[in-house]
Amino acid sequence: MRKKFTSPIYIFLLRKVGFYVLCFFVATFLIWAIPRLMPGDPIRMFVSQIYSSIGSGGPVPEKTKLLYEYYVKKFNLDKPYYIQYFTYLQSIITFDFSTSIAFYPAKVIDLVKMALPWSLALLIPAEIVGWIIGNYLGALAAYSRREKINNVALYAFLFISQTPYYWLALMLAYIFAFQFHIFPFGGGYSWGVTPSLTLSFILDVVWHYVLPFLSLVLVIIGGQAIGMREMVIYELGSEYMYYGKSLGVKDSKLTKWAFRNAILPQVTGLALSIGSAVGGQVVTEAVFGYPGIGTLIYTGVLREDYPLIQGGFTILLITTLIANFVIDILYVYIDPRIRRAYLGE
Amino acid sequence: MYASAFLSVVRKSLNLLIGLLIFLSIITFSIVGIMTAKHGPLEMVDLENLPPSPQRLLGTDSFGRDLFVEVSFGILNSLRIGVMAGLIATFIGIVIGATAGFKGGIVDEILNLFTNVILVLPALPLLIVLGSYLRIRNEYFLSLLIGIISWPWTARAIRAQTYSLKTRDFIDVSRISGLSDLELIMLDILPNMLSYIVMAFALQMGGAILSEAGLSMIGLGPTDIVTLGMILRWAYLWEAVRRGMWWWIVPPGLIITLTSVSLLLINIGLDEVFNPRLKRG
Amino acid sequence: MEELEVEGLRGFWQSRRSYVKAVDGVTFKVYKNEIVGIVGESGCGKSTLAKLLIGLVEPPLQYIDGKVLIEGIDLYKLPEKKRRRINGEVISYVPQGAMNALNPTKRIIDLITDIVKEHNNKYPKEQIYKDATKNFEEVGLSSDVLNMYPFELSGGMKQRAVIGISVMLNPKILVVDEPTSALDVSSQKVILKLLWKLKEERGMSMVFITHDIATVRQISSRIIVMYAGKIVEIGKTEDVIYNPLHPYTKMLMSAVVSLETEIRKRKIEGIPGAPPDLSNPPTGCRFAPRCPYAASMCEKEPPLIDVDGDKKVACWRVIK
Numbered sequence: 001m002r003k004k005f006t007s008p009i010y011i012f013l014l015r016k017v018g019f020y021v022l023c024f025f026v027a028t029f030l031i032w033a034i035p036r037l038m039p040g041d042p043i044r045m046f047v048s049q050i051y052s053s054i055g056s057g058g059p060v061p062e063k064t065k066l067l068y069e070y071y072v073k074k075f076n077l078d079k080p081y082y083i084q085y086f087t088y089l090q091s092i093i094t095f096d097f098s099t100s101i102a103f104y105p106a107k108v109i110d111l112v113k114m115a116l117p118w119s120l121a122l123l124i125p126a127e128i129v130g131w132i133i134g135n136y137l138g139a140l141a142a143y144s145r146r147e148k149i150n151n152v153a154l155y156a157f158l159f160i161s162q163t164p165y166y167w168l169a170l171m172l173a174y175i176f177a178f179q180f181h182i183f184p185f186g187g188g189y190s191w192g193v194t195p196s197l198t199l200s201f202i203l204d205v206v207w208h209y210v211l212p213f214l215s216l217v218l219v220i221i222g223g224q225a226i227g228m229r230e231m232v233i234y235e236l237g238s239e240y241m242y243y244g245k246s247l248g249v250k251d252s253k254l255t256k257w258a259f260r261n262a263i264l265p266q267v268t269g270l271a272l273s274i275g276s277a278v279g280g281q282v283v284t285e286a287v288f289g290y291p292g293i294g295t296l297i298y299t300g301v302l303r304e305d306y307p308l309i310q311g312g313f314t315i316l317l318i319t320t321l322i323a324n325f326v327i328d329i330l331y332v333y334i335d336p337r338i339r340r341a342y343l344g345e
Numbered sequence: 346m347y348a349s350a351f352l353s354v355v356r357k358s359l360n361l362l363i364g365l366l367i368f369l370s371i372i373t374f375s376i377v378g379i380m381t382a383k384h385g386p387l388e389m390v391d392l393e394n395l396p397p398s399p400q401r402l403l404g405t406d407s408f409g410r411d412l413f414v415e416v417s418f419g420i421l422n423s424l425r426i427g428v429m430a431g432l433i434a435t436f437i438g439i440v441i442g443a444t445a446g447f448k449g450g451i452v453d454e455i456l457n458l459f460t461n462v463i464l465v466l467p468a469l470p471l472l473i474v475l476g477s478y479l480r481i482r483n484e485y486f487l488s489l490l491i492g493i494i495s496w497p498w499t500a501r502a503i504r505a506q507t508y509s510l511k512t513r514d515f516i517d518v519s520r521i522s523g524l525s526d527l528e529l530i531m532l533d534i535l536p537n538m539l540s541y542i543v544m545a546f547a548l549q550m551g552g553a554i555l556s557e558a559g560l561s562m563i564g565l566g567p568t569d570i571v572t573l574g575m576i577l578r579w580a581y582l583w584e585a586v587r588r589g590m591w592w593w594i595v596p597p598g599l600i601i602t603l604t605s606v607s608l609l610l611i612n613i614g615l616d617e618v619f620n621p622r623l624k625r626g
Numbered sequence: 627m628e629e630l631e632v633e634g635l636r637g638f639w640q641s642r643r644s645y646v647k648a649v650d651g652v653t654f655k656v657y658k659n660e661i662v663g664i665v666g667e668s669g670c671g672k673s674t675l676a677k678l679l680i681g682l683v684e685p686p687l688q689y690i691d692g693k694v695l696i697e698g699i700d701l702y703k704l705p706e707k708k709r710r711r712i713n714g715e716v717i718s719y720v721p722q723g724a725m726n727a728l729n730p731t732k733r734i735i736d737l738i739t740d741i742v743k744e745h746n747n748k749y750p751k752e753q754i755y756k757d758a759t760k761n762f763e764e765v766g767l768s769s770d771v772l773n774m775y776p777f778e779l780s781g782g783m784k785q786r787a788v789i790g791i792s793v794m795l796n797p798k799i800l801v802v803d804e805p806t807s808a809l810d811v812s813s814q815k816v817i818l819k820l821l822w823k824l825k826e827e828r829g830m831s832m833v834f835i836t837h838d839i840a841t842v843r844q845i846s847s848r849i850i851v852m853y854a855g856k857i858v859e860i861g862k863t864e865d866v867i868y869n870p871l872h873p874y875t876k877m878l879m880s881a882v883v884s885l886e887t888e889i890r891k892r893k894i895e896g897i898p899g900a901p902p903d904l905s906n907p908p909t910g911c912r913f914a915p916r917c918p919y920a921a922s923m924c925e926k927e928p929p930l931i932d933v934d935g936d937k938k939v940a941c942w943r944v945i946k
Binding site: 019020022023026027030031034035038158159162163164166167170171173174177178179185275276278279280282283286287297298300301302304306309310312313316317320321324 | 458461462463465466467468469470471472473474475477478479480551555558559562563564565577580581585586587589591594595597598601602605606609610
């Protein structure tokens with residue numbers, strides 16, 4: 001029993017979990033501490049501004065006073081900093097991001113719970129599809145014997161990988177919504193339609209899903225393709241390729257060798273891509289008014305709804321960290337050398 | 346004499362040449378636009394929503410502002426933020442990377458851990474949260490904010506280089522002659538890494554421009570100046586897509602993209618020049 | 627009977643503006659069951675020659691002309707497919723830097739299986755494993771190694787593994803490029819013994835390419851001396867070392883012989899001057915610029931001719 005828990009894989013897992021937990025605490029600390037260190041503490045200002053920003057119609061004095069006291073108590077603003085931080089930590093762990101201002105009286109956690117599935121539905125397929133297609137195209141470009149295709153491909157991939165997701169979103173909306181009327185301008189589903197589990201609703205959602213999806217996927221493809229092309233080119237020139245050839249290994253098999261070795265670092269690249277895509281998605285969703293976390297954050301910024309912004313960020317943070325962790329574990333299984341080192345099979 | 350030196354460098358790398366050309370074209374565009382402007386970028390000078398014409402090269406936006414002038418100033422300001430944020434990020438990256446690579450041991454491990462943590466955090470969302478706290482949003486605060494989030498890549502690159510340089514002989518000679526650690530870093534290591542520092546800066550600058558654009562789009566851009574990101578934001582807010590105003594949407598985004606591409610090509614090109622590799626076939 | 631016959635072989639590297647004439651008219655024979663050493667400075671074309679011998683020429687290297695006859699078959703007249711079959715089955719290659727010759731993400735046995743199946747698809751896996759075990763025993767590696775990944779092997783083990791893999795299909799000729807250069811002295815000895823054993827037990831011929839004469843002389847029967855893409859001398863090992871005819875060989879050997887008892891010289895040092903730029907080699911004798919005996923006749927390139935039976939030299943002085 002004891003042997004099992006000191007084996008390399010458990011130590012590895014422990015270290016990884018520890019690392020990501022550390023990341024979580026560092027990030028949440030940053031977003032808690034920085035405003036309090038700034039001149040004119042934004043949180044205090046935010047709270048005192050509640051007088052003027054709740055709902056529509058004039059503020060009702062008793063209600064706003066109650067709300068003010070609620071927030072002072074909630075954030076422990078009248079207590080020393082370390083107690084404030086402790087309260088904050090507690091709330092984070094329990095996913096209690098307090099109440100939204102923009103969507104008062106909705107609780108942030110409820111808003112986030114509604115928006116998260118939409119965002120994940122966009123992020124995960126876009127990353128997977130983008131990764132697969134991107135790596136495939138990158139490999140194709142690298143294998144191409146003709147120098148011209150190789151170079152043109154490089155510049156094309158480079159260009160698309162650097163297009164801001166949200167600009168691509170605007171462009172796609174212009175082309176496909178405005179010019180060709182194929183897809184809608186925005187939203188998660190059509191106006192006035194009530195969400196239900198019917199086929200027509202699902203199709204409606206898909207119809208609204210296409211452009212946001214494309215905005216993400218195309219950029220991801222570009223980035224992956226560049227990386228994969230470089231990796232394959234590197235592998236193709238490796239000594240082991242020449243050696244295999246010198247012993248009569250045919251091109252089809254050699255291609256498989258190179259591909260398998262080139263794809264490994266690309267798995268790590270997937271983790272990096274997620275960090276970037278999560279950010280780009282926020283703005284892309286806002287552009288389309290797609291009902292995900294991004295649009296929530298956008299509204300939060302617009303209305304200075306700090307609980308909403310922080311809540312949205314925390315969820316995105318957790319998503320990113322979990323994704324990275326999953327990929328780290330995946331990599332152990334995929335790379336036979338690491339697998340051997342940690343699992344000793 | 347400088348011309349021939351320049352030519353020989355550029356001939357080694359087509360990518361460098363293309364990158365520089367694109368970058369310089371963008372700067373030229375901006376200069377032309379600014380010099381020929383008869384009014385400020387945010388002044389209403391004409392009817393709204395006009396498509397491009399010989400008088401208004403990029404048409405007008407929904408405020409009746411000349412987009413050609415707007416974009417020209419936007420390029421200037423976006424580049425300025427890019428440079429400032431890039432410098433800050435590169436500087437922090439050098440300090441952390443060189444210290445980690447040079448000192449090694451526990452210092453290296455701690456700094457490495459710190460670098461990896463910041464690296465994993467989703468950048469734009471973090472920028473958005475922190476940016477939302479800023480009461481004053483001018484180019485300086487924004488550059489600072491972007492700079493202190495994006496340094497990890499540079500730190501890694503610089504650390505690797507410092508580490509490899511550290512073990513070379515000439516370092517030992519300097520060490521024996523009694524130079525302090527700081528002097529060693531400044532006099533021996535950094536000059537040999539100049540190429541990497543320049544390359545890192547190019548990357549940081551490109552990334553900073555994209556970050557600023559993202560912040561502007563979400564509504565946290567600079568409040569007092571025009572940047573390419575702000576132009577895109579206005580285009581979005583004023584429904585440029587629904588109105589088919591492609592001239593409002595295409596130029597700013599295209600230039601952002603091309604700026605980032607050109608800086609990336611410059612980075613790749615510098616790598617080809619400073620670290621030539623045997624061409625295979 | 628010649629196992630391998632090379633005639634007027636030429637292979638150039640194409641760089642942006644010019645050709646590097648790495649192998650420029652090379653002629654020699656390798657007989658059955660002998661080990662021939664090819665020695666020369668770095669950059670004289672030895673490694674290029676290796677690639678040309680096995681017929682695996684990839685850009686920017688180009689085959690220009692010449693014959694490589696393996697058991698009478700002209701390698702460069704064969705179609706690509708047939709040539710690939712010969713690779714591994716008739717002539718095998720042990721590359722310089724065997725460290726990197728093994729696919730890092732494959733176990734040794736998987737690599738061997740891949741290779742064997744390319745030649746004979748019906749070969750059952752268990753049989754491959756058995757044969758691999760036998761082969762590896764011959765090179766002094768246990769069958770455990772077969773289940774390992776390259777990163778688990780030491781440098782010497784990797785070198786032996788590569789040799790073991792290269793002889794899996796029982797080739798008649800083995801071209802080894804600097805098999806000992808990256809190893810410590812005791813590992814070197816092991817490799818030399820191994821190669822000799824393989825030659826004896828399997829009746830193979832070998833072409834042993836190296837800059838380390840002190841090493842190769844221990845197992846080679848003849849030595850070929852290369853300089854600037856051309857052969858300058860061929861002869862029995864002891865003849866070439868103790869009675870060198872060509873001025874270049876003389877200089878090489880003086881460096882080795884005088885210190886051989888104390889130091890195993892790894893590099894050929896102490897010869898003034900530098901080898902010529904092979905993208906623009908000198909006309910006439912290529913060694914003339916560095917040769918202390920250079921005369922006006924050396925402006926014309928000397929041919930490689932027979933002297934005293936089994937020796938060959940390319941030098942006007944010797945030809946008299």
